[in-house]
Amino acid sequence: MSHYSKAEQDDWLTIYLKYLLFVFNFFFWVGGVAVMAVGIWTLAEKSNYLNILASSTFAVSAYILIFAGSLVVITGFLGFSAVVREQRSCLSTYFSLLLLIFLIELVAGVLAYIYYQRLGEELKQHLTQTLTENYALPGKAHITHSIDRLQQDFQCCGSNSSTDWQQSAYILSSESGARVVPDSCCKTVTFECGRRDHPSNIYKAEICGMILTCFLHRRLKMESY
Incomplete structure (x- = not known):
């Protein structure tokens, strides 16, 4: 039993x-x-x-x-x-x-x-380099579109700050039309709105670099789960 x-x-x-x-x-x-x-x-x-x-x-x-x-x-x-x-x-x-x-x-x-910290720094550095060297240049339309969409989607201007654009080949050229930042930096995008660098007009959140870094961090965490 x-x-x-x-x-x-x-x-x-x-x-x-x-x-x-x-x-x-x-x-x-x-x-x-x-x-x-x-x-x-x-x-x-x-x-x-x-x-x-x-x-x-x-x-x-x-x-x-x-x-x-x-x-x-x-x-x-x-x-x-x-x-x-x-x-x-x-x-x-x-x-x-x-x-x-x-x-x-x-x-x-x-x-x-x-590698998170190192990748984050490399990402911000590369983004700044891309802004200054590739934006709105011939043959770089896909990069230009990506940066414009990034700044509008996340409501930011530049990688670390809007001053990143001061060294941009596009801003320093005659093609910019005296803009100080691209039009995609404007809160309300209109033609040549980037000429007026004013807090009421230009995004001052300046968090593109942080957003991309956080985006990378989240993806790295997902890979570890």
Whole structure:
């Protein structure tokens, strides 16, 4: 009788563990879908900003998110199969993939912590260089459009401040039409509104660099999860 009771308890424990693993795997799978969606959204909605980022590393990060999300989704499906079929081989493979994902997360988290500050400084420096050397120049229409959209979307002017534009090749040229900043710096964009550098006219938030740095930081954190 006691032997039967122990076997019955083992059965209940097995059922409990199955449901617990099923619930865990469901949230794990949803997380993978979310990470993959962020990567796809980044490519679809933020591709214009990639023209002014410091290197292809930032564009590749979106693909890394998609790959990581896909790996988690596939692992999640394998987990569902392992729970339903109760096959040891599936459970072993599922455990191995979970361990691999954990190690990747650990390495990504360490690298993100180590390189975040350096990448942030490189990003701000490259953005300032792009403003001064490439804006509104022949063959640089895609960069010009990206900078204009960035300043309007985030309501800012320049990388560190609006004075970044004082050394711009465009502002110093006759093509600027005596503008002190591009028209995209204006709170209300009108033709040649950039001629008047006044607090009521020009965005003084001056946070483009910070926004891009925070955007990078968030993406690095996503890679580590």
